[in-house]
Amino acid sequence: MAKSSRTEDKWDSGWRATVNGEPAPILVANHALRAVMVSRGTSTLKFVHGPSSFILGLVLCALAAALLSVGLVIESRRGRRDQGDEHQSLPPWAVTAMPSKSRRMNTSSSAEAIPS
Numbered sequence: 001m002a003k004s005s006r007t008e009d010k011w012d013s014g015w016r017a018t019v020n021g022e023p024a025p026i027l028v029a030n031h032a033l034r035a036v037m038v039s040r041g042t043s044t045l046k047f048v049h050g051p052s053s054f055i056l057g058l059v060l061c062a063l064a065a066a067l068l069s070v071g072l073v074i075e076s077r078r079g080r081r082d083q084g085d086e087h088q089s090l091p092p093w094a095v096t097a098m099p100s101k102s103r104r105m106n107t108s109s110s111a112e113a114i115p116s
Helices: 052-082
Strands: 002-010 015-019 022-024 027-029 033-039 045-049
Touching: 015 033, 022 033, 033 045
Parallel strands: none
Antiparallel strands: 002 033, 015 022, 015 045, 027 033
């Protein structure tokens, strides 16, 4: 005869359970808790939490790191290749906003009387 073993932890879809090394389904007890059916006697019950969202996050993070690394390698090789040029031009996406030394802002304020 089987009996349920209930935990006081919240049920979540990321949980996996084994009873005596065999996979076991996790049931929802009291609308929010985890429960697993076990046989009478001594059993080894093991819960492992591994939500798929965590795995997806790890994969996306690794992919982003790989793309960043490839981009840095390409950019460093491009930089070494262009070092021999004396007249380097800026890439089209670069914007320079260097103010001219001869152009100065007029900061003086003069108030004129308005005739009435």
